[in-house]
Amino acid sequence: MDILALRPVPAAAVLMAITRRCPLRCRHCSTGSLPASEEHPGEIFQRFAGTFAPGDGPRLVMLTGGEPLLRPRLARSLAEAAARGGGRTMILSGMFFAPRLPPAAGEKVRIPPAIAGAIDAADHFSASLDAFHEEEVPRESVFAVMRALLARGKDLSFHVTGTGPGDPYLRDVTSAVRREFGDRVPMLVSRVKPVGRARATAPPPTRTATATTTAEAVTALKTGTATATATRTAGAALTPGTGPPPGTGTATATATATGDATTTTTGDATATAGATAVAGSALPCAMAAWPAVGFDGTITACCNQDVVDHRPVPGHLRLGHAGTDDWDTVRERCLESGVLRALRTYGPLWLAGAPPSRGYCETCRTLDVPPPARTPAAAFVERRVLDLQLAGGGTAFARRYGCPPYDDLVSLGHPEREHDL
Numbered sequence: 001m002d003i004l005a006l007r008p009v010p011a012a013a014v015l016m017a018i019t020r021r022c023p024l025r026c027r028h029c030s031t032g033s034l035p036a037s038e039e040h041p042g043e044i045f046q047r048f049a050g051t052f053a054p055g056d057g058p059r060l061v062m063l064t065g066g067e068p069l070l071r072p073r074l075a076r077s078l079a080e081a082a083a084r085g086g087g088r089t090m091i092l093s094g095m096f097f098a099p100r101l102p103p104a105a106g107e108k109v110r111i112p113p114a115i116a117g118a119i120d121a122a123d124h125f126s127a128s129l130d131a132f133h134e135e136e137v138p139r140e141s142v143f144a145v146m147r148a149l150l151a152r153g154k155d156l157s158f159h160v161t162g163t164g165p166g167d168p169y170l171r172d173v174t175s176a177v178r179r180e181f182g183d184r185v186p187m188l189v190s191r192v193k194p195v196g197r198a199r200a201t202a203p204p205p206t207r208t209a210t211a212t213t214t215a216e217a218v219t220a221l222k223t224g225t226a227t228a229t230a231t232r233t234a235g236a237a238l239t240p241g242t243g244p245p246p247g248t249g250t251a252t253a254t255a256t257a258t259g260d261a262t263t264t265t266t267g268d269a270t271a272t273a274g275a276t277a278v279a280g281s282a283l284p285c286a287m288a289a290w291p292a293v294g295f296d297g298t299i300t301a302c303c304n305q306d307v308v309d310h311r312p313v314p315g316h317l318r319l320g321h322a323g324t325d326d327w328d329t330v331r332e333r334c335l336e337s338g339v340l341r342a343l344r345t346y347g348p349l350w351l352a353g354a355p356p357s358r359g360y361c362e363t364c365r366t367l368d369v370p371p372p373a374r375t376p377a378a379a380f381v382e383r384r385v386l387d388l389q390l391a392g393g394g395t396a397f398a399r400r401y402g403c404p405p406y407d408d409l410v411s412l413g414h415p416e417r418e419h420d421l
């Protein structure tokens with residue numbers, strides 16, 4: 001929950017995909033990873049992490065892949081660099097190292113020493129668990145490793161994936177985790193996205209967003225009546241469940257062209273209705289906040305797999321390269337880019353002047369617009385959008401980008417949840 005609460009905060013964290021390789025062959029793999037997939041010298045990642053100034057690095061370094069624990073010594077050295085920068089580290093693993101035969105009662109589970117060292121060096125460890133992973137690694141084996149880590153005091157979570165709210169697997173596995181770990185281990189439940197090998201597996205997302213008040217407020221911004229309605233813009237854009245799923249490029253939104261009298265300053269009702277319909281496309285992208293270091297060291301503004309994988313990276317989404325740029329420079333670009341700020345505030349459809357029916361990430365990847373003017377009204381809305389996301393915290397983020405009704409499971413074991421109870 002604490003990690004997800006940071007997700008919309010620009011440059012609060014950096015994702016590092018340190019290898020595309022993975023020994024598993026999960027059918028839904030978003031990175032299309034294989035045992036012989038691309039892998040680049042570890043020095044690229046170490047050089048970049050070496051630029052975290054003492055006490056002034058990212059607050060979180062998230063190590064992913066492929067399977068990051070195929071490079072346990074690299075993972076460990078990056079966790080140590082993150083700590084020197086004053087940050088924490090999280091590792092996300094597919095659990096390839098879990099024993100295929102679960103240990104017998106009373107028998108100790110064996111974790112290879114180098115992998116145990118990397119997990120020890122990280123502050124948080126998360127295991128992927130879903131029907132596809134279970135075809136590769138038995139659930140009981142994963143549970144055995146997680147039990148051992150929990151007994152050692154490790155901070156843990158599960159990344160659980162299913163096909164949607166009605167997926168019976170999700171009901172089964174979330175109940176099993178809750179039972180097994182006594183509600184001490186949180187779960188982020190999300191849907192399989194049609195990315196990588198999952199293009200042939202996953203159903204297309206069906207989420208729909210309604211953003212009438214967003215439309216009113218953004219039209220008001222355009223026509224100079226921003227202050228009264230700007231708050232509604234942010235609120236509407238962050239209505240739980242209205243956000244586009246990251247990385248799908250196919251989310252849709254519907255807007256109601258209200259012709260709200262407060263937005264009509266031109267006297268041209270037709271033009272106002274049209275502008276309102278486009279303004280209804282406003283849906284901020286919270287994923288454009290954490291720089292992502294790709295397998296080859298290229299640093300992008302988000303972790304959308306199509307952005308990470310395709311070259312050249314669109315100019316507005318490229319933040320640099322781990323082999324040549326330092327953290328300060330990347331952070332500055334992330335914070336100051338006018339287009340990224342606008343993506344985080346209004347989203348790509350509004351920026352492109354596109355109707356809500358256009359593909360969300362797809363529109364972003366082909367975006368070719370100048371950064372919007374940095375007016376006081378724009379700065380106000382930007383701040384309000386961020387504040388509302390912060391107020392919603394990790395649970396609201398999970399509701400928007402994950403799989404309701406399972407969003408609340410990110411708070412399992414969190415002191416605030418205990419307090420609420």
Ligand code: SF4
Pocket residue numbers: 246247285286287288301302303304307343348360361362364365
């Ligand atoms: S491609 Fe654009 S809209 Fe999609 S997640 Fe990345 S920054 Fe956001």
